[in-house]
Amino acid sequence: MSYHLYVRPESLPTVDPAASYPVPRFDWVLLDASGAVIARGEGEGQSSIEQTLAQNALTNVRLIGLIPADEAVLCVAQLPARQTRYIRQALPFAVEEQLAQDIETVHLALGKRIGDSGYRVAAIDHQKMAHWFELFSGWSQLQLEALYPDASLLxxxxxxxxxxxxxxxxxxxxxxxxxxxxxxxxxxxxxxxxxxxxxxxxxxxxxxxxxxxxxxxxxxxxxxxxxxxxxxxxxxxxxxxxxxELLAIAHHQRLCDPVNLCEGPYSVVDRSRSPLQPWKPAIAIACLWFLVQLGIEAGMGVYQQQQAQQFEQQAMALYQQSFPDDRRTHSGNVRRVVEGQLRQLGTSGQEADFLTLLKYVGQQYTRLPGKNAVTFNSLNYSQARGELVVDLRADSFDKLNALRGALVNTGLEADIGSVVNESSGARGRLTISGG
CATH class of the missing domain: 3.30.420.370 (GspL cytoplasmic domain, C-terminal subdomain)
Known part of the structure; x- marks a missing residue:
């Protein structure tokens, strides 16, 4: 749970550097995340407040300092720019005439835009701001979040x-x-x-x-x-x-819109808590998962590399058994060499004579479902072309196509041509040659 500690000095200490500062005393009020007041104190020193928080084991407490409102003045800056970078660059020139002292000695804090009237700007003497910033910084187990003029929280x-x-x-x-x-x-x-x-x-x-x-x-x-x-x-x-307490509750409930003086050289940097703090467990789990996954991937890579080497050795051993005189083929080109040899064998074709082709046709015919519906009208063989032409008739073209498909599955080339569909069935010429 987060807490906000609102602290206001009991009286305005002098800011003269040559003076000896009295020990500052503070009024304070502590609000929980819901805005309820859970502790308060009046006229206590810094060490006493820190001790009270430590005794109650309160952590994640944000400090909001309230300074006397007459320490800072409000200015209105008429600026046409919309980007914050350009607004801050032009800010000193926009409010210089509204201040009674040299602009170089003044700290300016930019507030929100108020319609067409311009931007609200809080101005405070650099020396005074440095005093207040130092006064509220460095508290034990507390992180300064903002400094506001107290009246601006009404x-x-x-x-x-x-x-x-x-x-x-x-x-x-x-x-x-x-x-x-x-x-x-x-x-x-x-x-x-x-x-x-x-x-x-x-x-x-x-x-x-x-x-x-x-x-x-x-x-x-x-x-x-x-x-x-x-x-x-x-x-x-x-x-x-x-x-x-009225000021603290009004600020927590957003019933006011004060200007935070902690800007520029007095900006607050929370080094004790990173914006990624809530995500640290998830980040740790993700990093652990990544490392485990990386280890698994590395292990699988080594294993697969070893398997690939074994397969290459086995492939080369088989190749050497078939081609013992080939000394130029190695594991890097064995696949290309074998594919080339297979292509060469494929282009040379398979020689098949009349009896061989007729044997294949007869074998596939006997295995054909509904073979009684298929009849052979004539056979023609061309030795020059190595082709067997069979004139067929069947009760349907599907029977003719089934016979052609069966022959193709044996490695032969088979095509149906001159197909004629009749009322009693279909007839055509089946041309078979070596694959």
């Missing part, structure tokens, strides 16, 4: 905006993929920005605000001020889970 369903109260912080996201992270007290200041989609046809913008009962009670005045803008249709929901 669930967006029917509403246009989603707000989650997380202590003193508010996480904000909308259907276009934009995200914000700000102090809860500043929410009324962005009410106009939340209502940018309000038109004459749409009187108010739908906003869902969620939080624990304590957070909703603590920030009630701010919520009232936000609703008082008149342009927002605010719906409050009480969370029965922590904010981190």
């Amino acid at each position: 669930p967006i369903e029917q509403q246009e905006w989603s707000i989650c109260l997380d202590g003193p912080v508010a996480l904000v996201a909308n259907r276009s993929g934009e995200w914000l992270r700000l102090q809860v007290g500043n929410l009324p200041l962005i009410a106009d920005n939340l209502a940018t989609g309000v038109t004459e046809e749409i009187a108010t913008e739908r906003v869902t605000l969620v939080g624990s009962s304590e957070d909703l009670s603590r920030h009630s005045a701010t919520i009232t001020a936000l609703a008082a803008s008149g342009t927002l249709e605010l719906q409050q929901k009480t969370l029965e889970v922590t904010a981190l």
Whole structure:
């Protein structure tokens, strides 16, 4: 079973390289393959989380790191290209004017295309990205799968905006993929920005605000001020889970579409698990079968080679018995020599005189079924041609043809000519010669 561990730093550590980093503390939640929360923790160090997983013998755990949403900004890149290679090449030029710092110092992560508006792009300072990537890499028995701005994992369903109260912080996201992270007290200041989609046809913008009962009670005045803008249709929901669990479940159920920051120089390569891992047993069996089959084929080849050599020796021994004076014939050409000799014998023909041909005709006639229906009218023999011509009559042509076939089977040549079909039967001339 596969597991996903969602980890978020408890507070934003400084990224100043000259500063001494405090030991980071994390909030975390572990989901199984079905998306159910099976473990959680708050304010724990990396070693404590790794120890908890090890004690429960959990394997195949994928790590998803959530960084503060204000560490990265969302840009939109208008690019005509469709192939990813060309899009990535043109990406820096497409978003350069939307950033307040040198494009060379910014890491860009490409998201999905949003209709005709362009491609969503997450931009984060290279120095900060390097810090977060290092912070979440190299965990024992864990493989980093993705890094996301935390607010980008808020669930967006029917509403246009989603707000989650997380202590003193508010996480904000909308259907276009934009995200914000700000102090809860500043929410009324962005009410106009939340209502940018309000038109004459749409009187108010739908906003869902969620939080624990304590957070909703603590920030009630701010919520009232936000609703008082008149342009927002605010719906409050009480969370029965922590904010981190809400983000993790929303991501597992695909209720959001975040941009993974692990791209380019920060791409994640899972060296611990090959994509062929599930197929390894089948591959091992196939390789074993191949080796066995190869051994069998090799053995059969050797055996058949030995048999062929024995047959060649036997053939040559028989040939030498018949042609002891032939010294030029060997196993490589014996077949060609014998075939040539047989062709020579065939072309010379078989000499047969009148009595011999008449003997064969008489033998086959006596064996012919229904011979009483066959009568001989006359016999003619040509010594010059070596042919015996028999004038026959039978009750059917099949009888004549059966006699001809029987003579052919003895090695003679026999043909029927001048066949005449009559009401009483058939008559014809049977010409027989030596084969």
